[in-house]
Amino acid sequence: ETxxxxxxxxxxxxxxxxxxxxxxxSQLISTSLAxxxxxxxxxxxxxxxxxxxxxxxxxxxxxxxxxxTEFTLTISSLQSEDxxxxxxxxxxxxxxxxxxxxxxxxxx
Amino acid sequence: EVQLVESGGTLxxxxxxxRLSCEGSGFTFGDYSMYWVRLAPGKGLEWVSVISxxxxxxxxxxxxKGRFTISRDNDKSSVFLQMNRLKTEDTxxxxxxxxxxxxxxxASWGQGTLVTVxx
Numbered sequence: 001e002t003x004x005x006x007x008x009x010x011x012x013x014x015x016x017x018x019x020x021x022x023x024x025x026s027q028l029i030s031t032s033l034a035x036x037x038x039x040x041x042x043x044x045x046x047x048x049x050x051x052x053x054x055x056x057x058x059x060x061x062x063x064x065x066x067x068x069t070e071f072t073l074t075i076s077s078l079q080s081e082d083x084x085x086x087x088x089x090x091x092x093x094x095x096x097x098x099x100x101x102x103x104x105x106x107x108x
Numbered sequence: 109e110v111q112l113v114e115s116g117g118t119l120x121x122x123x124x125x126x127r128l129s130c131e132g133s134g135f136t137f138g139d140y141s142m143y144w145v146r147l148a149p150g151k152g153l154e155w156v157s158v159i160s161x162x163x164x165x166x167x168x169x170x171x172x173k174g175r176f177t178i179s180r181d182n183d184k185s186s187v188f189l190q191m192n193r194l195k196t197e198d199t200x201x202x203x204x205x206x207x208x209x210x211x212x213x214x215a216s217w218g219q220g221t222l223v224t225v226x227x
Contacts, residue, residue, distance in 0.1 A: 034213035043217040087153050091212035095167040097155040
């Protein structure tokens with residue numbers, strides 16, 4: 001099973017600043033990685049798939065990078081509506097599909 | 109617009125059974141794999157099960173294998189999760205999600221249905 005580890009657990013960033021979220025895989029997963037945004041009471045939403053491809057309708061301030069075992073989600077200019085929990089998810093080595101434990105992004 | 113609507117969540121006693129449903133619309137349901145993912149209180153997302161577009165391939169997380177059964181009815185654009193021998197640790201929001209052709213990420217999600225296992 002591929003274990004996904006996200007850091008930090010909580011991130012507090014001011015509006016307009018850049019937020020950088022990290023995700024590490026316990027083994028090589030190529031670029032088979034997605035990022036999701038989850039707000040309380042809402043459906044999770046895919047932001048990025050294949051490590052760096054933005055999903056339809058996702059603002060360009062969200063970008064993904066990385067391959068192999070190290071991945072990053074960057075939000076270039078934080079807005080208040082970006083407050084959420086963000087999860088990475090690997091789909092290279094399945095079953096099982098595995099998620100990171102999440103990063104809670106707070107807006108200062 | 110893709111829509112997924114889950115139903116069936118409720119309070120159930122340990123050892124009990126429950127059947128969750130998820131109805132899809134806005135897409136050709138029978139063309140896509142469908143997934144169940146759960147979110148337990150204070151925990152992160154956990155994949156539960158997947159069923160291929162035609163039901164020929166099915167997989168489960170070890171935590172539910174032998175207790176949960178996934179199925180689908182493409183004529184009714186629905187996927188189901190039969191949950192037996194429920195445990196307190198199965199308490200969670202359960203989401204269904206739609207796959208895509210190619211990479212196995214979860215492209216669209218429902219709002220979830222809450223299952224509470226408690227005496």
